Amino acid sequence: MLVGARIELTARIDALGSTAHPGEQGVIQEIHAGGHYTVRMDNGHTQFPRRNEMTSPGSRDAQLLGRARAALAQLGEGPTAPGRPDGSDLNGWSTGTPEIDRTTLAWAAAFTLLTDHQPDARPLAHVAGADAVLREEGVRGIATLQSNLAGGAPVDHRFTRCAYCGGHGEDPTFPTCEERGCLPKYEFVGHDHGCPVCGGEMWEPDWYGEQQIRYCDGLLADALPPAPPGRLVRLLRRA
Ligand SMILES: [Zn+2]
Ligand SMILES: [Zn+2]
Numbered sequence: 001m002l003v004g005a006r007i008e009l010t011a012r013i014d015a016l017g018s019t020a021h022p023g024e025q026g027v028i029q030e031i032h033a034g035g036h037y038t039v040r041m042d043n044g045h046t047q048f049p050r051r052n053e054m055t056s057p058g059s060r061d062a063q064l065l066g067r068a069r070a071a072l073a074q075l076g077e078g079p080t081a082p083g084r085p086d087g088s089d090l091n092g093w094s095t096g097t098p099e100i101d102r103t104t105l106a107w108a109a110a111f112t113l114l115t116d117h118q119p120d121a122r123p124l125a126h127v128a129g130a131d132a133v134l135r136e137e138g139v140r141g142i143a144t145l146q147s148n149l150a151g152g153a154p155v156d157h158r159f160t161r162c163a164y165c166g167g168h169g170e171d172p173t174f175p176t177c178e179e180r181g182c183l184p185k186y187e188f189v190g191h192d193h194g195c196p197v198c199g200g201e202m203w204e205p206d207w208y209g210e211q212q213i214r215y216c217d218g219l220l221a222d223a224l225p226p227a228p229p230g231r232l233v234r235l236l237r238r239a
Contacts (some may be wrong), residue, residue: 001028001031001037001051001054001056002028002031003028003029003030003031004027004028005027005028005056006025006026006027006056006057007025007026007027007028007037007039007049007054007055007056007057008023008024008025008054008055008056008057008059008062009021009022009023009024009025009026009047009049009053009054010022010052010053010054010055010061010062010065010103010105011049011052011053011054011103012103013047013048013049013053015045015046015047015048016045016046018045018047020041020045020047022065022069022103023065023066023069024041024042024043025041025042025057026039026040026041026042026047027039027040029046035050035051035176036048036049036050037049037050037051037054039054051174052173052174052175060166061105061166061172064105064108064109064112065103065105065108067108067111067112067115068102068103068107068108068111068112069103071111071115071123071126071127072102072127074123075123075124075127077102077124077127078102079101079102079103080099080100080101080102081099081100081102081131081135082099082100083096083097083098083099083100083135084096084097084135097135100131100134100135102127102130102131104173105164105172105173106134106138106139106142106164107130107131107134109142109163109164110129110130110133110134110141110142110145110163111126111127111129111130112163113142113145113146113149113163114126114129114130114133114145117149133145139164139196139197140196140197142163142164142197143155143197143198145163146160146162146163146197156201157197157198157199157201157203158201158202158203158204158205158208159203159205159208159209160203161203162195162197162198162201162203163197164195164196164197164198165195165197165198166203167198167202167203167204168195168202168203169194169195169198169200169201169202169203170192170193170194170195170200171193171194171195171196172195174193175193177191177193180193
């Protein structure tokens with residue numbers, strides 16, 4: 001995200017008496033220390049989003065968020081869902097889990113996984129499903145969901161694209177070290193925060209596939225009985 005780059009907001013922000021909504025676009029004018037950006041929005045207003053409140057237009061994140069927003073708008077569903085009440089409190093005064101924010105990338109990722117898996121189901125069922133995924137386990141629920149949809153098999157994110165980060169292995173919400181609870185000695189500029197869903201695995205099926213084939217070749221070669229060179233050539237020819 002450099003000066004001059006076009007951006008799309010992923011969160012609602014307010015500045016100088018005007019409000020900008022997710023999906024609205026603008027151009028970066030200035031980058032400030034402390035993580036804020038000056039953005040001139042297409043409607044002429046200026047906003048000051050942080051890195052985790054914007055993305056590139058047309059990016060995978062923008063598409064997931066746009067799709068979730070459109071579905072919610074069409075169904076007349078709000079941007080939040082109630083959390084889960086604390087079962088130990090009979091009066092229901094305290095909540096066990098916080099309100100579900102349906103404007104987050106995590107919610108959009110869960111909704112998209114469910115919708116792509118069962119395109120014929122009622123969209124409202126997927127809204128309720130995405131709420132439940134985040135209510136039960138938070139962001140980690142996406143990993144559980146991805147595994148469940150694969151029949152309960154463990155998902156190897158080197159070969160299956162992570163539904164949250166899209167396979168690059170970095171936390172797609174660009175949290176600060178403070179938000180992630182990094183030790184102070186790690187708070188240097190430019191250190192990556194691994195994706196909480198895939199654990200930072202890179203989605204590179206071709207590269208890992210070849211590596212896997214070489215590994216299996218090695219196992220096979222070790223398992224073959226020692227044979228004189230002439231016989232080995234004949235064996236390989238037959239294979
Ligand atoms: Zn950190
Ligand atoms: Zn990931």
